[in-house]
Amino acid sequence: MKRDTTSASKVSAAMKGSLRPLAILLGIYTLMFFALAYRKYSIFANDSADTAIFVHAYWATLHGKFFWHYFLNMCFFGDHGGFILVALLPVYAIVPTVPALLFLQSAFIAVTGIPMYLIARKALQDQFAALCVTAAFLLFPTIASQHVNQIHDTQFIIVFLLFTFYFYYTEQFGRFVAFTLLSCLGKENVPLTLMMFGVYAALQRRHWKWIVTPVVVSIGAMALLFKVVMPYYRGNQPYRSFAYFGPLGDTPLQVLKTAVSEPGKVFSVLFGAQNVVFFIQLIQPVAWILPFLSLSIIFVLPDLLVNLLADNVSLKVIRWHYNLTVGAFLFVSAIFSIQKLNAWLANRFGAARYAAGFGVLLACLTLSSWTLWFDPNDYVRPPQADTLERALAMIPGDQSVLVPQTMLAHVAKRWYFNTIQHWVYHEHKPEKIFDYKYIIIDANERRPAWSVPQEVIKAYASNPSYELMLNEQNVLVFRRAGQDILQTKP
Numbered sequence: 059m060k061r062d063t064t065s066a067s068k069v070s071a072a073m074k075g076s077l078r079p080l081a082i083l084l085g086i087y088t089l090m091f092f093a094l095a096y097r098k099y100s101i102f103a104n105d106s107a108d109t110a111i112f113v114h115a116y117w118a119t120l121h122g123k124f125f126w127h128y129f130l131n132m133c134f135f136g137d138h139g140g141f142i143l144v145a146l147l148p149v150y151a152i153v154p155t156v157p158a159l160l161f162l163q164s165a166f167i168a169v170t171g172i173p174m175y176l177i178a179r180k181a182l183q184d185q186f187a188a189l190c191v192t193a194a195f196l197l198f199p200t201i202a203s204q205h206v207n208q209i210h211d212t213q214f215i216i217v218f219l220l221f222t223f224y225f226y227y228t229e230q231f232g233r234f235v236a237f238t239l240l241s242c243l244g245k246e247n248v249p250l251t252l253m254m255f256g257v258y259a260a261l262q263r264r265h266w267k268w269i270v271t272p273v274v275v276s277i278g279a280m281a282l283l284f285k286v287v288m289p290y291y292r293g294n295q296p297y298r299s300f301a302y303f304g305p306l307g308d309t310p311l312q313v314l315k316t317a318v319s320e321p322g323k324v325f326s327v328l329f330g331a332q333n334v335v336f337f338i339q340l341i342q343p344v345a346w347i348l349p350f351l352s353l354s355i356i357f358v359l360p361d362l363l364v365n366l367l368a369d370n371v372s373l374k375v376i377r378w379h380y381n382l383t384v385g386a387f388l389f390v391s392a393i394f395s396i397q398k399l400n401a402w403l404a405n406r407f408g409a410a411r412y413a414a415g416f417g418v419l420l421a422c423l424t425l426s427s428w429t430l431w432f433d434p435n436d437y438v439r440p441p442q443a444d445t446l447e448r449a450l451a452m453i454p455g456d457q458s459v460l461v462p463q464t465m466l467a468h469v470a471k472r473w474y475f476n477t478i479q480h481w482v483y484h485e486h487k488p489e490k491i492f493d494y495k496y497i498i499i500d501a502n503e504r505r506p507a508w509s510v511p512q513e514v515i516k517a518y519a520s521n522p523s524y525e526l527m528l529n530e531q532n533v534l535v536f537r538r539a540g541q542d543i544l545q546t547k548p
Contacts, residue, residue: 076185080175080192084168087196091205092164094437096157098206099467101439102446102500105508106467107477108208109156112143113470116150116159123547129476131548136292138299139283140211142243156209156467164205166214170386171196173220177227177390181397182413190417191393197424198343200385203377203431210379215244216386219251223357223390226255231267238272242279246288246299249276250360251383257356304369313367324367333366336374340384343427345419349388351395357387377431392420442502442531449498449528449535458544459496463508474544478510488514492521495542501532 098104111127115134118126125134125143135141149162171192178188195201204213218241225234238255241248253276259268288297300309306327307313317324327333341349349355361383365373373380396416403412450468453459458474469475474494481490491497497518503509518524518536528535 076179079185079189080171083189083193083196084171087171088161088164088168091167091202092161095160095164095205097437099156099160101437101443102462102464102468103436103438103440104206105208105463106465107463108210109159110466110470110475112209112211113156113159113467114475115143116147117154117471118473119147120151120154121547126548128470129480130295132293132295133291136288136290136295137297138211139246139248139288140215140244142214143211145243146214154471156470159209160205163209163213166217167201167204168196170201170217170220173217173224174386174389177220177224178393178417180227181393182400182417184411184413184417187396187411187413187417190414190421191389191396194343194417194420194424195386195389197421197428198385198389199376199424199427199430200340200381202428204379204382206431206436207377207379212245212379212382215241215248216382218244219248219383220386220390222252222255223354223387226259226268234268235271235275238275242275246280246283247361247364248383249279249283250364251357251387252276252279254357254360258354261353261356302364302368302370302373306367306369327369328366332371332374336376337366339376339430340381341388343420343424343430344388344392345423348395348416348420349391351398352391352393354387354394355391357390358384440502442500442533445528445531445533446498446500448530449533452527452535453496453498457495457542458493459498460491460494461498462500462503462510464500465498473547477508478514479508482511482514483507491517492523492538493543495538495544497524497534497536497538499534499536501534 099106099109111134114128115125118124118128126132127134127137130137134143146162150159174195175188175192178191179185182188182191204210218237222234222237222241225231225237238252241252252272255272256269256276259272284297303313306316306324341347349358361381365380365384368374372378396413399416400413404410446465450465453469456472458472459469460476460478461469463477463479466475466477476494478491478497478499482488491514499510499515499518501510501515515534518534519526523540524536524538526534527537
């Protein structure tokens with residue numbers, strides 16, 4: 059039988075045509091948010107501590123210390139999973155710069171729009187609605203903020219999680235398994251989300267392979283990480299993240315025991331004032347109740363419960379990376395809620411493009427929530443920026459240095475660097491601030507957590523081992539006389 063090539067080519071052309079607006083959206087989105095991220099980095103306007111962790115880990119790997127964590131003094135993988143970083147090492151090896159990593163991060167975040175669009179297009183059967191939902195997702199505060207927050211490993215794994223859901227939804231089992239395994243390259247909390255696929259499949263009464271496979275993979279990944287990999291790299295140091303739950307317990311098992319024996323304590327934490335504000339900020343851009351009309355909301359639960367139960371306030375900050383997975387699956391759930399509402403409205407009032415209306419609503423809501431992640435002041439070049447650039451130029455690339463929080467990523471390609479605050483406030487070892495060859499102090503800083511106490515500045519000025527090399531616009535550079543104390547590799 060002669061193959062109908064004309065029909066096949068028409069389908070192919072239609073598919074390409076339907077993806078062209080998405081490609082344009084993602085291209086513009088990537089360039090725009092990379093520009094914002096680079097601007098914030100280049101004018102010393104953001105916290106760069108975590109960015110410095112990843113920059114130094116890559117640099118250290120290329121210089122003989124596998125993914126070294128600069129202030130924990132151990133391999134990064136003793137503290138967290140995130141082996142996706144290893145897969146990205148060749149990119150850094152070719153272009154070993156912070157802007158290259160910022161662009162790569164923006165590109166990965168933008169690409170998450172592809173599986174979101176595919177899910178929405180199949181569920182809603184409306185390309186315009188799918189495009190609106192995708193645009194809304196990309197502008198959702200927990201997603202958009204990650205371009206201009208810092209570099210983290212979580213940003214590189216969300217695309218795999220969303221493709222895992224897409225292949226589950228389209229019943230492509232082989233690809234579902236492949237992306238489940240790829241998702242395990244993320245942090246150690248990712249298997250909890252993957253486990254929800256087994257629960258979801260059971261509730262939908264799918265074939266046993268859809269139920270068992272994600273559960274087995276998740277348990278295997280957690281066992282490998284918590285029992286083998288992380289202890290190997292961590293040595294005798296404790297796993298820091300278990301301390302996030304404070305009075306509820308030091309381990310997940312203790313938290314579970316507290317929930318059974320003292321449920322009132324757990325409820326008081328869950329419904330605390332800070333959690334209520336955080337939850338409202340989280341769901342307001344998705345029309346409050348829209349995601350909760352779909353069973354797929356269960357994918358939100360693991361990360362959301364961890365964030366709500368933790369006494370570490372960082373997990374409840376919308377613009378930080380702890381809520382990426384929550385934001386992604388809030389939108390997946392919203393898509394299926396729109397699908398249900400579209401069918402109900404069509405039966406009640408007749409056929410119409412209700413899904414497109416909901417898509418526009420979501421786009422408007424997320425766009426109007428920009429204040430949760432965007433501060434225009436972060437992109438205004440500070441008066442002392444030129445002086446800070448001059449100060450950086452004075453520091454040899456192989457010398458130890460203490461710098462402001464905003465400059466850590468700029469000096470991360472060396473063995474020894476940190477902030478004064480790390481030693482004074484976090485480690486409570488103020489004597490360590492005199493071990494470094496160079497000191498850069500920005501006395502213009504108005505954020506209390508980042509400002510340098512006047513007594514520290516006086517301590518350097520009165521120390522005969524240090525000489526003042528620069529003092530302009532409240533930017534000071536001190537240099538220690540003699541040989542650098544910190545010279546050997548950690």
